Amino acid sequence: MTETLNNLTVLGAGVLGGQIAWHSAFKGKQVVVYDLYDDSLERCKMAHQQYAVIYLAELGATQAMISETHARLTYSSQLADAVARADLVIEAVPEIPETKTSVYQQMASLLPAHTLVATNSSTLLPAQFASATGRPEKYCALHFANMIWSMNLAEVMAHADTADDTLRAITRFAIEIGMVPIPIQKEQNGYVLNTWLVPLLNATQSLITNGVSTPEYIDRTYLIANRGCTLGPCGIMDIIGMKTCYDVMTYWGNENQDEQLLANAAYIKQHFIVQGKLGLQTGEGYYRYPDPAYQAQDFLAVPGLDAVEDLVRLVRPHPLAAAS
Ligand code: NAD
Numbered sequence: 534m535t536e537t538l539n540n541l542t543v544l545g546a547g548v549l550g551g552q553i554a555w556h557s558a559f560k561g562k563q564v565v566v567y568d569l570y571d572d573s574l575e576r577c578k579m580a581h582q583q584y585a586v587i588y589l590a591e592l593g594a595t596q597a598m599i600s601e602t603h604a605r606l607t608y609s610s611q612l613a614d615a616v617a618r619a620d621l622v623i624e625a626v627p628e629i630p631e632t633k634t635s636v637y638q639q640m641a642s643l644l645p646a647h648t649l650v651a652t653n654s655s656t657l658l659p660a661q662f663a664s665a666t667g668r669p670e671k672y673c674a675l676h677f678a679n680m681i682w683s684m685n686l687a688e689v690m691a692h693a694d695t696a697d698d699t700l701r702a703i704t705r706f707a708i709e710i711g712m713v714p715i716p717i718q719k720e721q722n723g724y725v726l727n728t729w730l731v732p733l734l735n736a737t738q739s740l741i742t743n744g745v746s747t748p749e750y751i752d753r754t755y756l757i758a759n760r761g762c763t764l765g766p767c768g769i770m771d772i773i774g775m776k777t778c779y780d781v782m783t784y785w786g787n788e789n790q791d792e793q794l795l796a797n798a799a800y801i802k803q804h805f806i807v808q809g810k811l812g813l814q815t816g817e818g819y820y821r822y823p824d825p826a827y828q829a830q831d832f833l834a835v836p837g838l839d840a841v842e843d844l845v846r847l848v849r850p851h852p853l854a855a856a857s
Pocket residue numbers: 544545546547548549550551567568569570573624625626627628629632636653654655656676677678679772773774776777
């Protein structure tokens with residue numbers, strides 16, 4: 534029987550690292566959250582308070598379960614301490630290859646011999662980093678989706694040298710924390726989920742960058758065409774976070790010499806990142822939170838005839854468009 538991985542260290546206390554850490558602790562794992570920056574750790578602690586509210590309200594958690602979850606979590610900016618007892622390290626640092634490589638290299642000599650390592654990268658391949666970990670056979674991808682408590686899938690992707698025992702233990706870990714494991718049969722940038730999602734978000738951002746339509750009308754179109762969905766692509770970008778959207782567009786824009794993608798990244802930087810609007814986590818991205826427009830009762834309603842003039846004014850170049 535594969536051994537249970539009880540001690541988890543999460544590298545990167547951002548949007549996804551914070552969620553993976555909280556959810557794993559809620560499911561009984563001992564978790565250390567590591568980040569290079571103390572202010573990121575402080576933001577992560579605040580996010581954990583917010584997740585507690587969600588788990589109490591939506592997941593049937595009791596106050597005792599929430600207290601136990603907090604008790605299983607520790608936060609550290611010292612890498613050696615953070616990984617000293619880890620059975621599993623999940624890396625969730627920015628989607629910037631140099632950053633990931635440098636963290637793996639720093640960590641390699643600090644890890645106990647038995648420790649497994651998994652990347653939560655959205656679009657990069659484990660093969661890119663396997664040698665930097667110093668333990669390629671104990672390394673693979675374990676990719677979670679944002680809002681881990683309701684989007685409970687975990688994509689498991691190996692590289693050529695990942696050992697079967699590593700995949701067994703990681704898959705078991707995913708099940709123990711309530712995920713549906715999605716086996717990926719060959720290395721693929723974006724797994725299953727992001728092979729769909731990233732092109733959708735890129736196409737959406739191109740519509741905005743090029744002034745073809747507005748965020749709300751794009752989301753309206755999506756939500757009417759996909760009745761029953763609760764989020765359109767601009768709402769999804771807010772939840773992912775503008776920094777990660779920017780990192781992904783910048784990396785792939787450079788990699789593929791894709792001018793549109795680089796223009797999309799520049800748009801996100803100019804209109805959001807430099808203004809501190811990082812999406813849901815800072816209360817504003819394409820929408821303002823806690824009550825984003827797309828959650829209004831009438832968001833998908835047929836407008837009254839008094840809206841005709843306003844709608845006609847929108848059949849013109851969008852004032853926020855980079856090209857205008
Ligand atoms: P984020 O920008 O919210 O968080 C990254 C964290 O890493 C920050 O707290 C930052 O301080 C920290 N960091 C930066 N450099 C570091 C270093 N050298 N050492 C340690 N910590 C460092 O990013 P995120 O959205 O949480 O994404 C993290 C990873 O997870 C990326 O690979 C991303 O592609 C992936 N991912 C993101 C989502 C999403 O919806 N946001 C979903 C699935 C996977």
